[in-house]
Amino acid sequence: MPARRSASALVDVVFALAAVGLGAWSFWPVYQSPAFVLMLVVTLLAGTAIAVAGWAFRLPSILVAGLVVVAYLALGVQLAVPTGAVAGGLLPSWTGFVDLVRGTWLSWKQLVTISVPVGSYQALLVPAFLLVLLATVVTVTTALRSSRPELAAIPPVLLLVAGILLGPSVASVPLALLLALFAVLMAWLIRFRLQRRSAAVRTLREQSGLLVESRSERRSTALLTTAGAAVMLVTASAAGIAAAALLPPATDRQVVRTAVAQPFDPRDYPSPLSGFRSYLQPARADEPMITVEGLPADRRVRIATLDTYDGVTYAVGSGDVTSASGSFTRVPYRIDQSGVDGKPVSMSVVVRGYRGPWLPGSGQLEQLAFSGRNAADLSGSFYYNDVTGTGAVTSPLRSGDAYTAESVVKPLLTASQLEKVQPGTDSVPRPSVIPDELQSVLQKYTAGVSGAGAKLAAALRGLAQDGYISHGVGPDEPASRSGHGADRITELLTDVPMLGDQEQYAVTAALMARQLGFPARVVVGFAAPKDVTGSAVTFVGSDISAWIEVQTNTGWVTVDPTPPLRPVPPKQPDQPTQISRPQTNVQPPVDDNPQRNDEPPQAQVDPSNQPRPNPVLETLLAILVAVGWMLLVLALLVSPFLAVLAAKWRRRTLRRSASTARERIVGGWREFADAAVDHGYDPPPAATRVEFAGTIGGSRAHALASVADRATFSGLAPTPAEADSVWKAVDDLRSQLAKRDTRWKRLLAAVSLRSLGYRGRRKGTRRDR
Secondary structure, eight states: OOSSOHHHHHHHHHHHHHHHHHHHGGGHHHHOSHHHHHHHHHHHHHHHHHHHHHHHTTOOHHHHHHHHHHHHHHHHHHHHOGGGEETTTTEEOHHHHHHHHHHHHHHHHHHHTBOSOOTTOTTTTHHHHHHHHHHHHHHHHHHHHOSOGGGGGHHHHHHHHHHHHTSOSSOOSOHHHHHHHHHHHHHHHHHHHHHHHHHHHHHHHHHHOSOOOOHHHHHHHHHHHHHHHHHHHHHHHHHHHHHHHHSOOSSOOOOHHHHSOOSOOGGGSOOGGGGGGGGGSHHHHTSEEEEEESOOTTOEEEEEEEOEEOSSOEESSOSSSOOGGGOOEEOOSOOOOTTSOSEEEEEEEEESSOOSSEEOBOSEEEEEEEESTTHHHHHHTEEEETTTTEEEESSOOOTTOEEEEEEEEOOEEOTGGGTTOOBOOOOOOOOSOOOHHHHHHHHHHTTTOOSHHHHHHHHHHHHHHHEEEOOSOSTTSOOOOOOOSHHHHHHHHHSSSEEEOHHHHHHHHHHHHHHTTOOEEEEEEEEOOTTOOSSEEEEEGGGEEEEEEEEETTEEEEEOOOOOOOOOOOOOTTSOOOOOOOSSOOOOOOOSOTTSOOOOTTOOOOGGGSOOOOHHHHHHHHHHHHHHHHHHHHHHHHHHHHHHHHHHHHHHHHHHTOSSHHHHHHHHHHHHHHHHHHTTOOOOTTOOHHHHHHHHOOHHHHHHHHHHHHHHHOSSOOOHHHHHHHHHHHHHHHHHHHHHSOHHHHHHHHTOOGGGTOOOSOOOOOOOO
C-alpha cells in the first residue's frame, strides 16, 4: 500500500492537474481549435491515470514508461491526428497511425514553419500531445512518489516555456495565465513545506514526549507562510506589470519560428512583373490562363504583390532590404482578417494555361481549400504572406488544378476619392533608387497643391492626362520598350508623348506615392475587360495588368494609375520637350528608422512656434524621475526583508497576547528560543528547554526555561503577573543576545528566516559564549 494517505494524494493530483493544465494553455495561440481542448482534457486524464496506477501498485519506472508509450500510440491518432481517425473519430486508421509515428520527429519543424493558428491540420497536434502527456505523468509521479515532491513544480513551468517558444512571435500568453500558474505552484510548494514541518514536529514529539507545538501555533505558521507567499506574488506581479508598462519591448519576441529558415524564399524566383510582356505576345495573348467564379467587385485577380524596388526590378522581398513581404509561411487553418477594411469574397479558381509559383487570388486570404487530383500536394506546398496577401506553391500548377479562396477584398478608389486621405503608418522598404526625372515631374504635377492626399490625386491625374498606352508587341502599336528599371521610368517621363503600359505606370505611381509619404506597393495580376459578363470569367494572357496599393489612414486601398486607352499621337524625336526643374527638388524622405513609415517631404515644422523649454523645470523633472526610479528599486529590494520583520512582529504579538497566562509564558520562552536561533544558536536534537538554555548559557536563560517547564507541567495555573514578568525577562534576554553581536550581525538576525522554519545548510552548532 502507498505510504501517503489517499486524501493527501488526491489533493496533490488536483494541484498537478491545475499546474499542467495552465502550463499547457500556453499552446492555445498555436492551435485555437476545439480539437486542442479535447486533446488537452483527455491527455491530462490519461497521464494522471498512468501516474496514479504507478503510485498505487508501486510499478517500476520502466513499466510506467511502457504505459506512456502504449497510451501515446493508442490515443495519438484520435487526439493528435483527428483527420486520420475513423468510426466517428474513435478508432485510428493505418494512415493516421503512420502520420502519428512520423510526426513524432517531423512535426516539430513543420509547426514552426507554418502560420498560426494551425487548428488540427495534419499531425501538428503531435508536439503538444506528447509534451502534455509526458508533463502530466512526470508531475503526478513526482508529487506522489518522490522524496522531494517539490520537484513536481518543474514540468509545468517547462511546458509553459515550450508553449511560448513554439508559439507566435507576438506576445500572446496573457499575464493572467502566468500569475495563475505562479499562484498554483506557490500554494502547492507551501503545502509541501507545511507537510515537511508537520512531519518533523511529529517526529520530535515522539522522541521527546513533549508538546512541541500547539494547534494555534501551527495555524499561525501556516498563515505566516501564506502571507509571505502572497507578498512575493504581489511584489512579482507589480514588478512585472511595471516593467512591461515602463519598458515595452522594442521588437517582436524572438521564438523558434523567428530563428528557423522558412522553406519558401521568394527571392529564389524572378519578379512576376519582369515577365509582364510575355503574356501579351501573340502566342499567349488569347490563351486561357484561369477561370474564376465569384469575381470581386473590382474584377481583379492578383498574382503577386511587390514592395521592394532596387532600380532594376520591383520584387517580392529583397536580399538588401528587410521586407515583411519576403516571409512566407504555410496556412493550415484560418487567418483572422476581422481587422481588414473590405468586403468578404468567396472565389473559385480553375487553372488553365497559367504557370508559375505565384497562386492567383484576391484580397487578404481567410481560408483556402484545394480540389482536384493534386489537391494534397498543393495543400502541403502552399505558402502565404499575410502582409501583402500573396500566395505561392512549390509544387507545379497543372491544368485542371482548382481551389476555393475566402478573402477580404480592399476597396478600389479613384483619384478624386484620394483628395482627403492621409498616409498610413505601415513599414514598406524604401526604394534604393529614385530617378531624378520622377522628382521633377512630381513637382510639376503637385505645384500649388497642399495635402498629401490631394498631391497624390494630382499626380495620378497628371499621369492619366499625359500618358498613353502601348505594349509595343502589335504591328500597329507604337514602339514601347518593356521593363521597369530606373532608365525605363526616366524614358517614360521624358518622352513626348509619354508612352508605356501598366508595367511602367504602376511602378511610376508607386514611386510617386512613396515620395509623398504613402506606403505603396505594386500588384501584378489579371483584370477582367468591362465587356465580359457572366458568373464565370476566363482570363486570357492579354488580360494581364498591374496596379498599385496605397495605405491611407483608413487602411490599404487599391488604385489603378493606368491612363485611359486612346489613340497615341505621333512621336516627335527632333523636338523633345524640355522639363524645367525648380531649384527646390522633392528629395526622398530620410529613413532614419526602417520600422516607421517615411514622413512626407512637405511636412515642415516652424521652429519659431515651438515653446522654449524651461531648464529649471526640466532639471527638476529629471531629478524627480531619477528619485522615483531609485525609490521603486529600493522598495522592490527591501520588500522581502520587510515581510520577514512583519511576520516576526505578528508572531510575537500573538504570543504576548495569548488567552491564558500559561500560553503567554510558554510563548515567551519560544520567543526567546526563536531569537537565539536567529542569532545562530542551534538546539541539540530533541533537546528540552533546560538543555537548550544550557546551550545558550547564562543563569537567566536557565531560570526562564524552568519557569516555562513549571507552567507547562505543574498543576497550578500561573498568574497574569507571572506572565508579565516572564515577558519582561524575555525582552531583557533578547537585548543581551543583541549586545553580544556586532551591528551587522544584529541586522542579519533581525531578517533571519531560521526561526520561521528555514535553517539552510547547517555548518555546526554555534560556539558557546
